[in-house]
Amino acid sequence: MVDGSQRYLLRSARKVSYAQGETLRAMSEAGIKHFSVLSYIEIDSHGVKNLGFIRKDSNNYLNCVTKGHSRVENGDAFELMQSFKTKSNDEDLFYWDIQMDENGCFSNFFYRDGRARVDYEYFGSLNVNPAFKGMFTKCMQFCDSEEEFNIVWAKMIDEFGLHDHSWLKGMHKYRHKWSTTFSTDKFCARLKATSRSESTNFVLKDGGNKTFTLFEFVKKFETIQKRWRTNKNEEDYRCRHTMPSIVVKNQPLLQHAASVYTIEIYKIFENELVNSLNIEFDSLPSLSGSVEV
Incomplete structure (x- = not known):
């Protein structure tokens, strides 16, 4: 006999409903961590006992939905190639290639869509x-x-x-x-922006982990890539149609920077400039000789 408080753990009593499954799939594809998705569904169901399934069931459900039986039977590399073939038929500029090792095993792959080709030709x-x-x-x-x-x-x-x-x-x-x-005729106190683009490891931190299959990683990367492009379009629009707020009004150097920099780069420059003005002298500056800062 199973205690009443543990009855929800019985296999016969557990099932991921269609609505719950759609929520799991959609939120997972959006990059929300599995623990957070389960917490949301648990709250929506008014407690874990009313959830209708356990964590293992949700993992199995997502594996079934995202991988599919054919992907498991045919192998991950095969499924990835099938995906590339489908894309190349649907997109004229899509290109892909694979490399095999001396044993005829899948070694590495390359692919790019039409937008990536245009970006490469330009940059x-x-x-x-x-x-x-x-x-x-x-x-x-x-x-x-x-x-x-x-x-x-x-x-x-x-x-x-x-x-x-x-x-x-x-x-x-x-x-x-x-x-x-x-720019020798413009005073900038030898300031240069020192921030760099986010490292590859950082921007791909949500791209999966070592347990991901090749196919899963590619799909996840495509989601990240779409987000990059959306963010770029939005930032392009913002920089073309708006001007950054200037902390010191009518300051020629800041006005010039605001006219040539993107909003994000301008804010970095402005912050560096303002911070550089916070200077303490070890001694009063003289009109001649060097000054120690």
């Missing part, structure tokens, strides 16, 4: 040659004159055959906005 590869990186960095902040900038830039373009590179053409067109060579 180029993220794998930067060290020599190219060195010359580009020099153009950004270590050229003492416009003549030196032009010499280094021309050498970089010629050496790496980048005459038709659309992104670099755009960067050269707006060189006055990003190269310190052309």
Whole structure:
């Protein structure tokens, strides 16, 4: 006999209802942690005893829904390739390829959609040659004159055959906005934004874990990728149609920064500038000689 308080644990008494299953699926696909989803459904059911299933049942349900029997029978790599084939038939610019090892086993894969192809053609590869990186960095902040900038830039373009590179053409067109060579007439206290893009590990922290199959990881990454693109579109719209609020009104340097920077980068610059003004002198500054800060 099972105690009445434990009857909800009996296999015969447990079942994930259709409504509960849809909630599990939708919230999981949205990236909400499984524990949080269960807590929500438990509250909605007025207690764990009224839930109708246990954690194990919800895990089994999601495995069944997200993987499917054919995926288990045919193997994860096979299912991934089938997914790529379907996408390539539906999307003209979708491309994928796989690599096999010497034993004929699945080794690694590559894929990109049409949007990724357009981005690549505009921005180029993220794998930067060290020599190219060195010359580009020099153009950004270590050229003492416009003549030196032009010499280094021309050498970089010629050496790496980048005459038709659309992104670099755009960067050269707006060189006055990003190269310190052309801002010697503007006081900036040698301030530069030091924040970097979020690391790959950080932005993919919600992309799964080591127990994920290849197919599950790709689907999760596609969800993250859609969120990146949505956020970028929203930020582009915000920067094109609004101006950042300036902490010091009618301040020429901040007004200039607000006109050339995105809102996010402007806020970083403004914060750095304001913090730099909080200076304490060890001694009163003199009109001649050096000042210790």
